[in-house]
Amino acid sequence: MSSSSAAPAAKPPMRDALVAAAFRLFLDRGYEQTTVDDIVALAGVGRRSFFRYFPSKEDVVFPDHERCLADMTAFLAASDEEHEPVGRVCDAARLVLRMYAENPTFSVQRYRLTKKVPGLRAYELSVVWRYERALADYLRGRFAGRPDGTLRADVIAAAVVAAHNNALRSWLRSGGEGDASVTVDRALGYVQSAFGRPSVVAPEGQRPEDVVVLVSRRGAPLWRVVQELESALGRG
């Protein structure tokens, strides 16, 4: 990550207390076995306070996604023509990673909880879908007028989300050890190499003005030619 996006908004202490109480109960006695009444009793507040912050019990499991979706939308809206579009949606995806990485213990607990409760997995799928739509909508704007613009936008958005989630899940499975951003950068780099403009640096010891000549039969499969090309350029 780099640049922009607002600092996390200050969170009201009561909201934090509700999340903490909810997770203590979810981990102790299970998600299904915990009621909103149990949560407010432990947090020492009334039911109305709960519903002021969270529309439902499911929402307390994912307390930061709405803020993160808003951050992502704002980040993409603040883009200009100078931003290479695929790189830009990769940076937008890194906002989600940052939310998880801000609190590894909580993120890992939630990951384990979500895996066990089908209703939470369904909720998570709908959140992931909203992130994917935010990325796709931005790309559709950038690709407007290009042939197959919406197709490219949808496919690249899906690929970015899948790469991000592959890396995020492997970090969560490891118990939140190590630097998640290294894994995510590598995963997003794969998507950029397939669809975007990779940020190419000439390999060590090769001057950038070195010249590569590639000779190919016209009938050769493109994948073979690109493979040769990557290898000739030292990026295989």
Add this chain to the structure above:
Amino acid sequence: MSSSSAAPAAKPPMRDALVAAAFRLFLDRGYEQTTVDDIVALAGVGRRSFFRYFPSKEDVVFPDHERCLADMTAFLAASDEEHEPVGRVCDAARLVLRMYAENPTFSVQRYRLTKKVPGLRAYELSVVWRYERALADYLRGRFAGRPDGTLRADVIAAAVVAAHNNALRSWLRSGGEGDASVTVDRALGYVQSAFGRPSVVAPEGQRPEDVVVLVSRRGAPLWRVVQELESALGRG
């Protein structure tokens, strides 16, 4: 599509009658306003018959996905090493298209219904997720031992699903007019060109043995080089 995959299993008439009754009511009075009791009354059967075929009211909206998921899993399981993996998952995705294209009127009605009912959209997301996992699991097997094998598998599966759905939705939005498979082939071709081995045919009037020479600075961005290459090979 081509090859393999079982013929559709014979559907019990009572099951079809329940689906038909359900859709008549959903379209007449709305999904939320229709109960299972209404459906069985119109179909002239008992509640137990309904639940023999469908676990819930949502399931009657998507009566063929379980069969299609089973077909897809069987199709992928019947693959061998000769199948190019990306092309194989594209063919697997075409099984879903075929299910929709078998009954355009029904598919278009369902599409319009699903767009209006948030609960059905959530259901659909979970179905799409299961298709995506089936494709990803197959690719993970094929890419086992390759660096970043699970990453590649997850990203390609997501890209295939996104491309398929982009094309499917544009066909559904058009009211199910025309040949959906043309749109889907084009969309999947885009994914294959990004990740797989495209089935290249030399453009008309060019003999396959024509030779292309490409000269590039080593420091040139790969995307630029590939763009030049595509254009030189007549595939831009």
